[in-house]
Amino acid sequence: GQQVMQIPQYQHVQEGEDFTTYCNSSTTLSNIQWYKQRPGGHPVFLIQLVKSGEVKKQKRLTFQFGEAKKNSSLHITATQTTDVGTYFCAGPSGGYQKVTFGTGTKLQVIP
C-alpha cells in the first residue's frame, strides 16, 4: 500500500533558525495536506496543495508540492517557540477515499 515518509523524524532548532520538513510518497498524489499537532493536542489543518510545483505561503511558513506530485516540503523561517509541535503531511490513498498521514516531524524550538 501507499507509504508516506517524512524526514527528519525529530528536529531541534534554536529560536530564530529556519526549519524544513520533507514528505515523500511512494505514489503520485492528487493533493497533499499539512497538519500541525501541538504536544498533547489534536491535528489542525494548515494547508492543501493541489497543483504540480505549487508553492503557498502563510506568514513564515512556505509549502511546496513537487513537480511529480510525489513529494512536498514545509519550510518555517525564523522559528518561534509557538512553532513547537509535530508536523504531518497527508495524502489520499485507497482509491482516493481515505487519508494517509506521514510519519511526522517533531519540532522542538530552544528559546
Add this chain to the structure above:
Amino acid sequence: NAGVMQNPRHLVRRRGQEARLRCSPMKGHSHVYWYRQLPEEGLKFMVYLQKENIIDESGMPKERFSAEFPKEGPSILRIQQVVRGDSAAYFCASSPRQGADGELFFGEGSRLTVL
C-alpha cells in the same frame, strides 16, 4: 458551529473489558475518519465511514474492533476485550466532502488506557 466532539476524553479499562468511543462530527459533515495514535508516533488510519456505510476499513484490526456511523447519533468505535496494546489516543475527524479532497476537522481525541 461546534467542532468535532469526542467522548470520553479519557477512558480507563481493565484487560478484557469493552471500550466505546463516540464521535459527533461537525454539523453538516457526513464523512467520518478514525485514527489511532500511539505515544510519540504518527496517525494510523483505521476506518472511513459515511452515514450508515463503512467505506474503507482497511486499517481496522480484524478482531475485536468495529465501527459504525448510524443515521442518527454519533459514530462509535468499539473495542471488545481490550488488551494493553490498545492503549492509545483515538482521534476522529470529519469532513463535508467525499474522500480525501479537503480539510479534515479533528476532535480532541479519546485517550484509552488499559490496565
